[in-house]
Amino acid sequence: VxxxxxxxxxxxxxxxxxxxxxxxxxxxxxxxxxxxRQIPGQERDGVATTFVGGTSxxxxxxxxxxxxxxxxxxxxxxxxxxxxxxxxxSAMYYCAAEPRRSSxxxxxxxxxxxxAYNYWGQGTQVTVS
Numbered sequence: 001v002x003x004x005x006x007x008x009x010x011x012x013x014x015x016x017x018x019x020x021x022x023x024x025x026x027x028x029x030x031x032x033x034x035x036x037r038q039i040p041g042q043e044r045d046g047v048a049t050t051f052v053g054g055t056s057x058x059x060x061x062x063x064x065x066x067x068x069x070x071x072x073x074x075x076x077x078x079x080x081x082x083x084x085x086x087x088x089x090s091a092m093y094y095c096a097a098e099p100r101r102s103s104x105x106x107x108x109x110x111x112x113x114x115x116a117y118n119y120w121g122q123g124t125q126v127t128v129s
């Protein structure tokens with residue numbers, strides 16, 4: 001399984017960015033996929049979790065209403081649309097995948113955090129100033 005994130009950049013507060021996570025080597029449908037972010041010296045925090053091929057997505061309170069997850073199943077790609085960005089959104093953003101899972105597992109993964117995932121991308125940096 002390979003996950004490749006892209007789209008990170010430096011933007012001003014109030015701006016928008018769209019991150020992409022392209023998955024390969026995995027049956028994309030029925031994947032539980034998550035977006036996480038991490039600041040150096042701190043734990044990796046969950047941003048959003050989605051069940052690919054389904055309609056369920058969960059967001060952390062800190063991004064709810066500002067970030068939106070979408071899927072392009074034809075391209076095996078997950079997106080994170082980030083709007084109204086704040087300085088505190090600055091972090092390395094990672095996507096993670098756990099294949100052949102259920103929507104219920106995804107919900108539990110959202111609650112459990114990074115320990116629920118075995119596959120990770122290399123990250124993409126978002127800086128908001």
